[in-house]
Amino acid sequence: MDRTQKEEMVTFLKGVFGTSASVVVVRNRGLNVAEMSDLRGKMREQGATLKVAKNRLARLALEGTKIEGLGDHLNGATVLGYSEDVVAAAKVLVNYAKDNEKIEIVGGTMESTILDESGVKTLAALPGLDELRGKIVGLLQAPAGKLASITQAPAGQLAHVFSAYGMQG
Numbered sequence: 001m002d003r004t005q006k007e008e009m010v011t012f013l014k015g016v017f018g019t020s021a022s023v024v025v026v027r028n029r030g031l032n033v034a035e036m037s038d039l040r041g042k043m044r045e046q047g048a049t050l051k052v053a054k055n056r057l058a059r060l061a062l063e064g065t066k067i068e069g070l071g072d073h074l075n076g077a078t079v080l081g082y083s084e085d086v087v088a089a090a091k092v093l094v095n096y097a098k099d100n101e102k103i104e105i106v107g108g109t110m111e112s113t114i115l116d117e118s119g120v121k122t123l124a125a126l127p128g129l130d131e132l133r134g135k136i137v138g139l140l141q142a143p144a145g146k147l148a149s150i151t152q153a154p155a156g157q158l159a160h161v162f163s164a165y166g167m168q169g
Contacts (some may be wrong), residue, residue, distance in 0.1 A: 006057060013053060013061030013080075017070075020082040024089045024108035024120055025073040028052075031102050039096055039103075046092050046128075048083035066112040073107035085129045086110055094124035 001009070017023065031039070036050075043050045055074040062071045081089040090108065097103045108120045115123065127135070 001054075009053060009057050010061045013051075013058055014065070016051070016080075016082055017061055017065050017067055019084070021084050021086045022082065022089055022108060022110050022123065023067065023070065024081040024093050025070065025106040026079050026081065026093055026097070027104040027106050028077045028079050029102045029104060031100075035100065035102065039092075042092050042096065043081060043083075043089065046083070046088040047085055048081055048089040048092055051080045051082070053080055067109045067114065069114040070107070070109055075106075078106065079103075087123055087126050087128050090120050090124040091128065094121055
């Protein structure tokens with residue numbers, strides 16, 4: 001990389017660190033091209049991105065940001081996963097790390113909070129934004145459904161009573 005490419009990478013990473021809701025740092029222990037492509041595809045499906053960046057450039061991009069402490073996790077062959085959904089990147093990377101020992105969770109961030117490995121795993125266990133939206137919609141619909149069944153029940157019971165009287169007489 002020449003100087004202008006490095007400056008562009010630092011600028012790009014500053015934008016990533018400034019706009020992403022979460023960033024996860026993983027250590028690459030020998031993923032081949034096919035495995036890396038598979039991981040990138042899984043990340044893309046969940047609305048997250050995977051970026052390989054030089055640690056020195058990433059540390060420069062972190063300077064002056066609210067997540068500057070993330071630079072402590074940038075040692076060795078690291079890869080950055082990030083997303084606008086707080087749990088998307090963590091969820092994909094933690095699940096992938098369970099099945100593949102060539103990748104190791106190192107740490108990450110959630111908004112301005114620096115997380116260690118266990119913090120990232122805890123974050124990955126949380127429901128995603130779409131799951132939460134579904135639960136909220138379900139909670140909002142449940143009272144309406146219950147109200148409808150309650151208001152219909154007395155009319156149905158009256159119909160059964162009238163039917164029983166009609167059969168008797």
